[in-house]
Amino acid sequence: MRVGRISSILGGTAALAFALTACGTADVGGGGEGGGDGGEGGGDTITIGVKYDQPGLGLLEGDTPVGFDVDVATYIAGELGYSPEQINWEEAASANRESFLQQGTVDMVIATYSITDERRQVVDFAGPYYVAQQDILVAADNTDIEGPEDLSGQVLCSASGSRSANNIVDDMGIDAELREAGNYSECLELLGNGTVDAVTTDNTILAGFAAQNPDTYRMVNNPFGEEKYGVGLPAGSTERCEEVNAAITQMWEEGAATEALENAFGATDFAFEEEVPALEDCA
Numbered sequence: 001m002r003v004g005r006i007s008s009i010l011g012g013t014a015a016l017a018f019a020l021t022a023c024g025t026a027d028v029g030g031g032g033e034g035g036g037d038g039g040e041g042g043g044d045t046i047t048i049g050v051k052y053d054q055p056g057l058g059l060l061e062g063d064t065p066v067g068f069d070v071d072v073a074t075y076i077a078g079e080l081g082y083s084p085e086q087i088n089w090e091e092a093a094s095a096n097r098e099s100f101l102q103q104g105t106v107d108m109v110i111a112t113y114s115i116t117d118e119r120r121q122v123v124d125f126a127g128p129y130y131v132a133q134q135d136i137l138v139a140a141d142n143t144d145i146e147g148p149e150d151l152s153g154q155v156l157c158s159a160s161g162s163r164s165a166n167n168i169v170d171d172m173g174i175d176a177e178l179r180e181a182g183n184y185s186e187c188l189e190l191l192g193n194g195t196v197d198a199v200t201t202d203n204t205i206l207a208g209f210a211a212q213n214p215d216t217y218r219m220v221n222n223p224f225g226e227e228k229y230g231v232g233l234p235a236g237s238t239e240r241c242e243e244v245n246a247a248i249t250q251m252w253e254e255g256a257a258t259e260a261l262e263n264a265f266g267a268t269d270f271a272f273e274e275e276v277p278a279l280e281d282c283a
């Protein structure tokens with residue numbers, strides 16, 4: 001009995017250790033010593049939450065994420081004094097971005113994270129570094145859905161913790177039947193097997209998925225709304241927010257933002273936004 005209990009505790013510990021390894025940090029740096037590139041870093045490493053399942057934005061390739069958000073994060077970290085080797089990547093999902101910042105799991109979130117008043121109650125935002133719009137993805141042979149108004153009575157997938165579905169159902173008053181998934185790649189699976197009729201979220205995210213499977217999915221290409229991508233910071237980070245805003249300004253001025261967008265979407269037919277976003281106040 002006693003032995004059984006101990007071994008089950010040990011088993012639990014081992015399972016937890018495995019879980020932490022399996023879905024935890026993809027540490028590409030291992031805690032560099034110094035070696036920053038000139039800025040005034042605040043420690044040996046910086047931990048940044050990005051998506052791992054969104055092609056073009058944050059997608060895990062091997063044990064390193066790649067994409068526009070990852071490039072933005074790397075640029076900003078560089079300006080804060082952290083070399084790429086000093087970045088610890090952490091997978092962020094739409095639903096855990098606030099809690100990651102509140103609990104100190106990450107120092108920053110750069111994960112298609114829209115600035116909203118509600119989120120500003122619990123976290124700070126620098127930026128925006130990019131302004132996306134919302135759109136809809138359907139099966140390539142679906143010719144019925146051309147805009148949000150066609151979603152009435154349709155089964156609609158979005159990721160839990162995102163604003164996308166609320167924008168349609170609550171703000172636009174369209175009575176779509178909601179199906180929440182853990183992330184957008186799960187929504188894509190549900191769209192692929194016919195469980196849902198459409199997926200809605202930012203056009204950047206949908207464009208990345210559509211480009212991967214152009215024969216299977218079609219982005220409706222009828223964008224609406226405005227999704228201002230912020231750099232999520234723990235509440236009370238006014239000074240760091242100012243530093244991040246300076247980095248964002250420079251990233252656009254130097255052409256690094258446009259270059260990162262080109263890298264992410266240049267080979268697709270997605271017409272990404274090239275206008276420099278207007279920064280919001282920190283505080």
Ligand code: GLU
Nearest residue numbers: 094112113114162163227
């Ligand atoms: N940008 C939107 C949001 O932050 C949708 C995309 C996402 O969930 O990452 O809610």
